[in-house]
Amino acid sequence: MSEEAIVIIGAGHAGVQAAVRLAELEWAGRIIVVEEQDGPTYERPPLSKEFLKPGASDEIAALRKESYFEDKRIERITGATVTGIDAGARSVTLSDGTSLGYFRLIIATGSQARALTVPGSELPGIHLLKTRDDAQALRRAMRPGAHVVIIGAGYIGLEVAAAAAKLGCTTTVLEFQDRVMSRVTSAPVSRHFEQLHQEQGTRFVFGAAVTEVRGNGKVQEVVTADGSAYAADVVVAGIGVLPRQALAEAAGIDVKDGILVDADSRTSDPNVYAIGDVTRLIIKDQGINRRLESIQSALAQAVSAANSIMGLTNTKHEVPWFWTVQHGVRLQTAGLRLPEDDIIVRGNPKDGRFSVLYLRDGRLAAIDTIAALSDFTVGKKLVASGAEIDPEIAADPANKLTTAVRELVDETR
Amino acid sequence: MSKTLINVIDREGATREVEWEPEQSLMETLRDNDFPVLASCGGTVSCATCHVFLEKPVLESLADRSEDELELLEDAEHYNPEASRLSCQVQQCDSLGGINVIIAPEED
CATH class of the missing domain: 3.50.50.60 (FAD/NAD(P)-binding domain)
Incomplete structure (x- = not known):
């Protein structure tokens, strides 16, 4: 039985997405999601936004309705903490003293507020x-x-x-x-x-x-x-978060400010995957070594872990993106900026909507859009393609962002 | 109370009838019924991964699209001004029973 079980620790965005993806790929064995919090799954972004607004509803949208999990035969254990991983025996111990064997383990324990x-x-x-x-x-x-x-x-x-x-x-x-x-x-x-x-x-x-x-x-x-x-x-x-990596660390899995994972979300233990905020992605030949706090990245990692378990190849490289809403003004960011990037301000901040482009060696590395969602969609694609940008054309919002592209460097990326 | 049933046409052109439960957005219904809407932003009008096409009279019967929704749609590859909606922004109501919903092609 245990040879067929995939145990997922954590029912946040990453953990739930991994379960959903495994069900979608018709994993034949059990899918068990262990979550220390009681109650239904829930969306995190609204907690610091809509939920705190005057007169906001007590309800927080679920990641999936409860019947969804039943329909997909995804087993949920709530209100139970995983207290240890026995990597050799391929089992986890729960706070009630029971243990669960696994074929593959997915750690999606997230992060905690510092x-x-x-x-x-x-x-x-x-x-x-x-x-x-x-x-x-x-x-x-x-x-x-x-x-x-x-x-x-x-x-x-x-x-x-x-x-x-x-x-x-x-x-x-x-x-x-x-x-x-x-x-x-x-x-x-x-x-x-x-x-x-x-x-x-x-x-x-x-x-x-x-x-x-x-x-x-x-x-x-x-x-x-x-x-x-x-x-x-x-x-x-609000001073940042820490990856909740203690379980992995105690099990001898490599961690360094995050559980170290590859592009398939594999850890140093071949039977254990990790996804979401708890991870640090290392891709040596691309110079990637980063820990992200991004839902989109967590979802992508969940899919990559499930795909890998099912023997599928992961080819998609997503551009990380982030958003925040403050006083009704939306800031959306695609890509990862560095302080030393060249900056182009596109539009006038006084108008209440503008974008900031971050160029590295002339190529678009990241973009911030402030109340300018149209630049976001285009910018995200240009970041993905490593587009070289003409700064003067890009600075004038009357020009479509695409007209500032000098060449598409590598369309396959 | 009668159920609200809708016809969903997937990216392969196959049609399936599903129930649209009260209180749910169209995106949630599609997602719960295994249609490939990624909805990366969880329904907060931040991406266009839940893009669908509705029939013109249906679109016209709904409240206007918000500025944010329009901006995202206009830059979506398969935007059709007379049909496109972000499904996370369409709430269930009984009058929407029987409508046809087409899942927009996946973006590059």
């Missing part, structure tokens, strides 16, 4: 945002008039800031760098979003190193290195 470590970090009133429970707790805490201090101006921090401002909270964002979203985007985009938030009453403090959280029984203020103290009823730490 917690604060400064003194006072254990005080009630400090929130992280990763799960449905986290989002519900945060929503209850963000009452009109509350002082909300957000640590970290990344996607999560800014999406929460937008929601807090909308809910009538006094909102302050503390960021160590000198601009918002500095890890993922360029200065023109950062400035645009800073202004957007400021117009809605959010205050930014840059160069802010949090040294302590103070409070008597619950948070009252956040203190920074320069001695400033910011009054807080609610603190939200």
Whole structure:
């Protein structure tokens, strides 16, 4: 029996997609998805967006309805944690003491929000945002008039800031760098979003190193290195995520800030695959060594793992893409920018819609589109094809982006 | 209450009748019935992987497409102004029983 079972640890986007793909490919054995959280599967992106809006529904869309899993004979075990992997015996142990044998194991344990470590970090009133429970707790805490201090101006921090401002909270964002979203985007985009938030009453403090959280029984203020103290009823730490790789590590599988996987999502153990946020993709001959936090990438990895298990060849190389929505303004990014890329601003940020192109050796490596979805679709294709771009033509939004292409370098990529 | 049944034509041209459950978007129905709509963005109008064609009178009976949806559709390879919708943006309603839905060809 166990020779036929594929066990998937984690029912997030990646884990569910792997199960769906295996069912689609008509895997003849069992498909078992183990999830530590109770309840139905759910979409993660809305947790920091629609779910926090005033008057939002309590419902969070499921990744698949429950009957779907039954129809596909995908077995779900919820509310149970995998406590260990025995790679030699090809089995996992669950928190209730039982064990499950597997033919192939797929680790889709995702990532966890990085917690604060400064003194006072254990005080009630400090929130992280990763799960449905986290989002519900945060929503209850963000009452009109509350002082909300957000640590970290990344996607999560800014999406929460937008929601807090909308809910009538006094909102302050503390960021160590000198601009918002500095890890993922360029200065023109950062400035645009800073202004957007400021117009809605959010205050930014840059160069802010949090040294302590103070409070008597619950948070009252956040203190920074320069001695400033910011009054807080609610603190939200949006300071990144850590891959949940401990199970793999304990089983002797290679990890290095993520479970190391190849293009087929194979780990160093031939019977074990890993997909989604928990992974670090290594493709040596292409110089790829990266950990992504991207749904689209998680879904693609899930498909590649299932394909590989079924003996199919993976040929598709997808361009990673990301999105965030803040105060109704959508930023969509395709490709991965580097700080040293050449920047072309296409359009005028003052008009509320523009794109930023990132050129590397003259070729389009990534694109940010701000309320300009038409450039996104085209840009993503041009990133995929490694198109060489004429900067002057591309800078003028009156020209279609495709007219800025000098040559298609490698159409097969 | 009668079920809302629709006819879905897949990329190979085969037609299958499926039930469109209340509260579901068309994308969710297609996905739950194993049609190859990737819906990478989970129905948030961020990609065009749930692109479908509807018949003109059906399209006209629905609320207008949002600006975001139009922008994504206009740059989709197989955009047809008189037929294209992102299926994640079409909600179930009883009057849509019996319609034909064509899954748009896959993008490169």
